[in-house]
Amino acid sequence: MTAYKEAVRLGIARAMRADDDVFLFGLDVDDHLGIQGTTLGLAEEFGAKRCFGTPLSEDAMTGVAIGAAMAGMRPIHTHIRMDFLLLCMNQLVNIAAKAHYMFGGQVTVPMVARGIIGKSWGQGAQHSQGLHSLFMHIPGLHVVAPATPQDAMTCMMASVADNNPVVFVEHRLLYNREGPVDISAGASTIGKGRVCREGGDVTIVGISNMLHDALKAAALLEQANVSAEVIDPIWLAPLDMDLITRSVEKTGRLIVADAAWTACGASAEIVAAVAERVPGVQVARIGFAPTPCPTTPSLEKAFYPDAVTICVAAMRLAVPEASIPPFAAMAEDMQQDPVFKGPF
Amino acid sequence: MPAGHHRLNPCRRKPMSKNFDNDLISRLYRKIRLIRRMEEVVAEIYPSDKIKSPVHLSIGQEAISVAFCDPLRRQDVVSMTYRGHAAFLAKGGSPSGMMAELYGKRDGVAHGIAGSMHLVDMDNGILGASAVVGTTIPVAVGYAMAIKMRGEDRVVVCFLGDGATEEGVFPESLNFAALHGLPILFVCENNGLAIHSPLSNRWAQPDLCRRVEGYGVETHRFEDMDTIVLRAWAAERIEAIRTGASEGPIFAECPTYRWLQHVGPNDDHDQDYRDAGEAAHWRGKDEVARLGDALAPDMRSAIDEEVEAIIAEAVAYAESSPFPQPGELNVGAYA
Numbered sequence: 128m129t130a131y132k133e134a135v136r137l138g139i140a141r142a143m144r145a146d147d148d149v150f151l152f153g154l155d156v157d158d159h160l161g162i163q164g165t166t167l168g169l170a171e172e173f174g175a176k177r178c179f180g181t182p183l184s185e186d187a188m189t190g191v192a193i194g195a196a197m198a199g200m201r202p203i204h205t206h207i208r209m210d211f212l213l214l215c216m217n218q219l220v221n222i223a224a225k226a227h228y229m230f231g232g233q234v235t236v237p238m239v240a241r242g243i244i245g246k247s248w249g250q251g252a253q254h255s256q257g258l259h260s261l262f263m264h265i266p267g268l269h270v271v272a273p274a275t276p277q278d279a280m281t282c283m284m285a286s287v288a289d290n291n292p293v294v295f296v297e298h299r300l301l302y303n304r305e306g307p308v309d310i311s312a313g314a315s316t317i318g319k320g321r322v323c324r325e326g327g328d329v330t331i332v333g334i335s336n337m338l339h340d341a342l343k344a345a346a347l348l349e350q351a352n353v354s355a356e357v358i359d360p361i362w363l364a365p366l367d368m369d370l371i372t373r374s375v376e377k378t379g380r381l382i383v384a385d386a387a388w389t390a391c392g393a394s395a396e397i398v399a400a401v402a403e404r405v406p407g408v409q410v411a412r413i414g415f416a417p418t419p420c421p422t423t424p425s426l427e428k429a430f431y432p433d434a435v436t437i438c439v440a441a442m443r444l445a446v447p448e449a450s451i452p453p454f455a456a457m458a459e460d461m462q463q464d465p466v467f468k469g470p471f
Numbered sequence: 472m473p474a475g476h477h478r479l480n481p482c483r484r485k486p487m488s489k490n491f492d493n494d495l496i497s498r499l500y501r502k503i504r505l506i507r508r509m510e511e512v513v514a515e516i517y518p519s520d521k522i523k524s525p526v527h528l529s530i531g532q533e534a535i536s537v538a539f540c541d542p543l544r545r546q547d548v549v550s551m552t553y554r555g556h557a558a559f560l561a562k563g564g565s566p567s568g569m570m571a572e573l574y575g576k577r578d579g580v581a582h583g584i585a586g587s588m589h590l591v592d593m594d595n596g597i598l599g600a601s602a603v604v605g606t607t608i609p610v611a612v613g614y615a616m617a618i619k620m621r622g623e624d625r626v627v628v629c630f631l632g633d634g635a636t637e638e639g640v641f642p643e644s645l646n647f648a649a650l651h652g653l654p655i656l657f658v659c660e661n662n663g664l665a666i667h668s669p670l671s672n673r674w675a676q677p678d679l680c681r682r683v684e685g686y687g688v689e690t691h692r693f694e695d696m697d698t699i700v701l702r703a704w705a706a707e708r709i710e711a712i713r714t715g716a717s718e719g720p721i722f723a724e725c726p727t728y729r730w731l732q733h734v735g736p737n738d739d740h741d742q743d744y745r746d747a748g749e750a751a752h753w754r755g756k757d758e759v760a761r762l763g764d765a766l767a768p769d770m771r772s773a774i775d776e777e778v779e780a781i782i783a784e785a786v787a788y789a790e791s792s793p794f795p796q797p798g799e800l801n802v803g804a805y806a
């Protein structure tokens with residue numbers, strides 16, 4: 128079993144071993160904490176020329192990545208919080224996403240921008256945002272949000288090999304999750320999702336960390352005689368709409384649970400795209416409450432959805448007349464989610 | 472808090488001249504002692520998990536906040552960083568409101584929404600802090616511009632770290648503030664580190680003031696962190712901005728040293744990214760002890776007692792305040 132954070136590290140290391148043009152940079156990638164372990168040892172293995180920290184200049188460093196990519200390199204630009212990608216927005220949206228098209232195919236921008244969604248221990252309004260849908264909105268960008276260690280490794284390799292700029296979405300609560308990793312596996316296929324659990328009553332798409340809540344919800348729903356199919360889209364742009372559509376054609380019901388807000392979010396996009404393809408589908412979106420994230424634990428609980436939120440939504444869609452079982456109490460008997468303790 | 476920080480190497484510490492106004496020293500000591508003890512108490516409480524918020528302690532750096540806030544009036548404004556406990560308390564923010572905020576309680580300055588990283592107190596001229604480095608710099612400039620537009624005689628002091636000077640908004644803000652002659656004093660707390668990264672990994676040109684001067688801004692670099700020296704200079708330059716004798720902006724670079732880890736309550740010199748000798752050097756000229764030593768012992772212990780009482784009250788206040796209820800999540804999402 129391998130932890131997600133180690134799998135990210137393996138993905139980067141394998142990409143760097145395979146291609147000398149790949150380099151990793153960003154604030155603190157070469158310090159002794161190594162971006163929560165995801166970059167540890169890389170400076171030692173590949174040297175300071177290919178793994179280096181930068182000044183606090185995210186905007187310019189994104190442009191630097193783009194320029195290096197145009198020159199034939201394959202940069203991986205790392206941000207310890209996804210919120211800092213907002214400083215990179217102009218370069219990513221106005222140059223990286225458009226260069227290949229706007230410049231008539233004369234250049235490509237094969238770069239990866241990693242951003243980590245923070246959660247818990249009072250991350251607060253500015254260290255907790257899930258901003259992937261902002262990037263999904265932009266033609267020319269790919270967006271990936273792997274939820275398992277295996278996908279973390281293979282999607283990192285696919286992102287580095289991609290000739291398009293890729294926003295690579297990680298989630299802090301995924302880092303200590305363990306799973307099997309086939310170290311010989313190659314890069315994943317861009318835009319391919321996966322059915323993680325089969326079921327007939329309702330389709331639940333779980334994005335990033337919410338995949339695990341979706342799986343937990345499916346197990347709880349089974350006890351309430353509701354059979355849920357759980358899908359990990361893995362890639363948010365391009366989306367595997369064929370996979371999701373096939374599932375919803377079977378179940379007739381769709382819930383999308385995201386580690387982000389719902390308005391104009393990945394959940395809104397998936398629901399809309401399915402509604403265009405499957406007439407009469409019943410839908411529900413689940414995400415952050417529509418406020419900035421509070422730091423106090425008492426409000427954090429109300430801000431974040433979880434497996435129980437998903438279960439309740441599934442019951443309302445699948446068996447609206449039934450009373451809601453005590454899912455919270457039932458969930459206590461299940462394996463608990465990894466908890467995070469500070470100071471950061 | 473590492474033990475023994477008051478037992479300092481006496482040969483390193485310059486004695487304070489007794490010519491200074493006793494009122495001034497006792498005022499400065501009261502503030503610096505309050506800040507140090509508040510943060511030490513935060514560090515003591517932290518392992519209990521009652522404070523579930525990342526804390527960036529300013530222990531070792533307090534003198535700068537104390538010196539630059541002392542000449543300010545209540546209506547004057549400070550802008551600070553996520554390492555903001557010192558500036559918050561120095562500018563007159565409530566210790567109880569701060570402690571309750573760190574606890575995530577309803578009676579915190581922002582009702583538990585802000586935590587340690589976003590302290591705020593507009594009644595006392597404390598602009599809210601940001602956890603995104605550098606973002607507050609142009610906001611402080613905008614506040615100063617409004618002051619000028621309205622013809623007020625208030626002044627803005629904008630604290631920032633050395634790392635923040637690397638963000639694009641820093642030179643952009645300097646240029647604009649200089650262009651418009653805004654009433655703002657930038658104070659760079661240069662602790663030589665951005666998390667674990669030393670200046671040598673980040674600056675090709677170590678003379679920060681020279682870079683800032685290039686934008687047409689008056690600069691001053693302090694050689695040392697001496698509360699009295701910093702305070703005297705700050706008082707004079709703040710008054711010059713206020714009266715219009717000097718046009719702002721002005722920029723001050725203050726060398727300092729972060730005693731503890733970047734975030735969290737512990738010492739981290741065992742992690743080998745910085746020099747233990749440097750730590751000993753800075754601890755050897757601790758400004759809390761130095762100001763305290765300049766006071767008559769009975770006066771010092773009276774202040775110490777007063778400070779302990781304030782902190783005990785703040786902790787009790789935080790402990791007894793309720794948590795916000797889930798139904799309150801939406802409060803304030805829109806004005």
Ligand SMILES: Cc1ncc(C[n+]2csc(CCOP(=O)(O)OP(=O)(O)O)c2C)c(N)n1
Binds near residue numbers: 665
């Ligand atoms: C825009 C942005 N980039 C990166 C970070 C992560 N980060 C938090 S504090 C910090 C170091 C800032 O150093 P400095 O400005 O010198 O302040 P100090 O912490 O030393 O007080 C970094 C890189 C951040 N919060 N915001």
Ligand SMILES: [Mg+2]
Binds near residue numbers: 633664
């Ligand atoms: Mg610093």
